[in-house]
Amino acid sequence: MIEFRSVTKRFTTDVVAVDDFSLVLPSRKITVLVGSSGSGKTTLLRMINRMVDPTSGSIEIDGVDVASLEPVKLRRSIGYVMQNSGLLPHRKVVDNVATVPLLRGVPRKQARREALELLDTVGLSRTLADRYPSQLSGGQQQRVGVARGLAVNPNILLMDEPFGAVDPIVRAELQQELLRLQQELDKTVVFVTHDIDEAFLLGDQVVILRTGGLVAQIGSPTEILARPADEFVASFVGADRGKRALHLENHGGGELVVDSEGRLAGVLTRDTESGAAAQGRAGR
Amino acid sequence: MSWIWSNGDLIWDRTLDHLVLSVPPIILSFLLAVPLGALANRYRASRGAILSSVGLLYAIPSLPLFIVLPVIVGTSARSPLNLIIALTLYGVALMVRVVADGLASVDPDVRQSAAGVGFSSWSEFWQVELPLAGPVLLAGLRVVAVSTVSLATVGAVIGVQSLGSLFTDGFQRGIQAEIIAGIVATVVLALVLDGALVLLGRLLMPWTRKSSSRVMLPLTPTPLTPTPLTPTTTPTTPVTR
Numbered sequence: 070m071i072e073f074r075s076v077t078k079r080f081t082t083d084v085v086a087v088d089d090f091s092l093v094l095p096s097r098k099i100t101v102l103v104g105s106s107g108s109g110k111t112t113l114l115r116m117i118n119r120m121v122d123p124t125s126g127s128i129e130i131d132g133v134d135v136a137s138l139e140p141v142k143l144r145r146s147i148g149y150v151m152q153n154s155g156l157l158p159h160r161k162v163v164d165n166v167a168t169v170p171l172l173r174g175v176p177r178k179q180a181r182r183e184a185l186e187l188l189d190t191v192g193l194s195r196t197l198a199d200r201y202p203s204q205l206s207g208g209q210q211q212r213v214g215v216a217r218g219l220a221v222n223p224n225i226l227l228m229d230e231p232f233g234a235v236d237p238i239v240r241a242e243l244q245q246e247l248l249r250l251q252q253e254l255d256k257t258v259v260f261v262t263h264d265i266d267e268a269f270l271l272g273d274q275v276v277i278l279r280t281g282g283l284v285a286q287i288g289s290p291t292e293i294l295a296r297p298a299d300e301f302v303a304s305f306v307g308a309d310r311g312k313r314a315l316h317l318e319n320h321g322g323g324e325l326v327v328d329s330e331g332r333l334a335g336v337l338t339r340d341t342e343s344g345a346a347a348q349g350r351a352g353r
Numbered sequence: 354m355s356w357i358w359s360n361g362d363l364i365w366d367r368t369l370d371h372l373v374l375s376v377p378p379i380i381l382s383f384l385l386a387v388p389l390g391a392l393a394n395r396y397r398a399s400r401g402a403i404l405s406s407v408g409l410l411y412a413i414p415s416l417p418l419f420i421v422l423p424v425i426v427g428t429s430a431r432s433p434l435n436l437i438i439a440l441t442l443y444g445v446a447l448m449v450r451v452v453a454d455g456l457a458s459v460d461p462d463v464r465q466s467a468a469g470v471g472f473s474s475w476s477e478f479w480q481v482e483l484p485l486a487g488p489v490l491l492a493g494l495r496v497v498a499v500s501t502v503s504l505a506t507v508g509a510v511i512g513v514q515s516l517g518s519l520f521t522d523g524f525q526r527g528i529q530a531e532i533i534a535g536i537v538a539t540v541v542l543a544l545v546l547d548g549a550l551v552l553l554g555r556l557l558m559p560w561t562r563k564s565s566s567r568v569m570l571p572l573t574p575t576p577l578t579p580t581p582l583t584p585t586t587t588p589t590t591p592v593t594r
Contacts, residue, residue, distance in 0.1 A: 120469055145471030155466025159484045159560045169470050201560045217470065227469075 070096045071117060071225065071257065076126035078112055078282070086112045087282030090126070094274070096224075099251060099258040101272035103265055109282030110261045114227050117259060118144045130225070145169055148218030148226040148256070152233045154210040156202040156217070162188070163198040166216045173221065187216040192246060208239035215247070219254070226256045232267070244270055265306050269294070277302055356530035364519070368538055371516040375505045377437050379498050379546070382444025383490075389445070390452020391478065404450055411446035415439060415504065419511045431512045440504055444497045451493025455486030488561055491554040495547050502543040506535070516542070 071094040078087040087109040094100040102110040115121040116128055119140040128135045135143060156165045164171075166184035171177065185195055191212045202210055211231060218226055232240045244267060251258060262268055268275045269290040277285040277293065279301060286298040294313070297303040307313045314329035317337060324337040357364070393403040422428070422435045459482050467481045468474075483490075506517030519535030522528070555562060 115469075118469065120465075141471055141473045143471075144469060149466070149469040151462070151466050151469065153462055155462055155469070157463060157467065157481060157485075158460075159487075159558070172471055172476065203560070 070094065070131055071259070072129045073113070073116075074127045074129070076113075076116065076123045076128060078109070078116065078121065079124045085281050087116075087123070090282050090284065092276060092284070092287065094257065094259060096257045097255045098273040099260055099271050100274045100276065101260045101262060101268040102276050102278060103262055103268040103272075104278030104285075105263055105280075107280050108278035110263075110278055111229055113278075113282065114229055114259055114261050117225070117227060118147045118149060120144075145173055145221060146223055146225075148221070148223040150211075150214045150218040150226065150228045150231045152230040154202065154214035154231075156210060156213055158202055161199050161201060162193075162205070162213050165202065165213055166220055168217060169221050184216070184220065187219055188213075190219065190250070191216045206239075207235045208243060211235060211239075211243055212246070215250070219250075224257055226258045228258060228260045230261055230263070233262070233264075240267075247271065269306075277305060356528055357534050360531070360534075364534055364538055367514060367516050367518055367535075368542060370514045370518075371502070371505055371539070371542060374433060374436055374508060374513065374515055375440065375498075375501045375542075375546070378440035378444050378501050378505075379494070381437075381441045382448050382497055382501075383494055385441070385445050386448035386452045387483070389449045391456060393449060393453040394456040400453065404453060407446050407449040409446075410442050413442075415443075415507050416510070418442075419507075433508070433513045435511070436505065436508045436513045436515075440501050443504060444501055447497050447500065448493055451489060451496075452486070455489030455493070456482050458489055459485045484558070487554070487558045491550065491558070495550050498546045498550055499543045502539060502546060506539060 073090050073092045073094075076087055076090045077085070079085050090109075090113065092100075102113055104110050112121055116123055117130070117135065119135055119138070122136070156162075157168065160168070163181055163184045166187050167175075167177075167180035170180040170183065175183075185198060188195055188198060193209060193212050193216070197205060197209065197213075202213065205213065211234075214231065218228070232243045235243065247258075248271065260268075260271055268277075272290060274287065275290055275293055276287050279285045285305070286293055286302045293302065293306060294308055297306060297308055303309050310329050312328045312332070312334060315326050315334055316329075318325050318327050326334040326337055328334050389403055389407065393400045418439050419435055420430075422438055423430045423432070426435070426438060428434045428438075463481065463485065464477070467477050472481060505515050506520065508515040509517030509521045516535050516539045519531050519538070523531030523535060
């Protein structure tokens, strides 16, 4: 469990990135911090592994104040995945994945063997192991980034807009892959994004932030969509327009779902199959 | 031409002398420039101070330096050590800025992510920043190498044997072939050292070769095939994956 207690971060006296932020991030769940730029979401993420230290307040991991931990050691125990993968361009894929284990003193042979296994885990062919990052596609690089984040088998995985720089098709693939991985690995994931669709897809708990690191609403995607806290949240999630504001139209006995712009979103079915699928998702 | 044929041994000896005079300054200036350049790159205040003072080094004329050095260092006036120290100073003057610029050119995203996964600043410097600054460092080192080889000829004036001795001797005795032999051998030596550095760079920085060949990367690994350096010569047929 990660807990933020009245955390404030000022970069200069008048620039407040995060203002009196408190939040509990439950273990083995995906918490998504979502907001537009300037909402302090990346700052919040980086305070967990002490890339940024708060001006006041504290962050605890399982009851231990991170301020009492040595930053380098702390970071090596937490998986970190960032946008554009952040891979080391001068190291082969396998060595990139093995980076942190090697820093922690795992023997080279063992680290490489485990890195190859991790490539399997994230769905990459082992034939890519000896390539350099620049020889991979954006999606492949991002998978390597995830593999590197998992390399020390951390309890916590920090993901800073990890899928922001890939095209929509690959992004959808990577999102599904993350959900699959999470089912297998059960990590405490902190995920930062500006994309509300991504937040709703991935998040068990979604935190909507407004400028200055102020919490607009915390809840499950269902709660947020069903009861947006205020105008800001409603407009941020788009509940009042477009493809999320749906209504039913009856056309000759068939019930069609139509969005606010008149686009046909689909057909309303009430068979058992979709009910089972919905239950499967809820049980995740 | 006959002078050259009958003095092959002399030219070879002076070439070796020249090599002994120029290789240590190239290596030393690199070793000294790395910490200085790193320091210049680390703090805003140190950057200006270090870069301008090493820049001034290059402005010192070489002949007065040769006279002053023995007094400061305590070497004898004709010691080759004077020349090696002077050439090292000139090398440092060129190289410190290159190191600072090379380190500054490392992608901030990569540095950020290296810090994020748990590199200490010490290991990050040696394992991430320095290697990634490599291509810039190599470019600078090549300039230092060629400039050092050419400057080392000045040694002849202060009585340190080098290929420069062929010019001075050739002038004094009016042997044109000797002068030309000195010039040509100096140029050849500079080119050989330059080539050696390029080769070394390829060995130490294999990723710089492969990244240029992204488009034509074959599905079957062919690691030993050298990729052409100029992108214009690579076939543009796309490889389907």
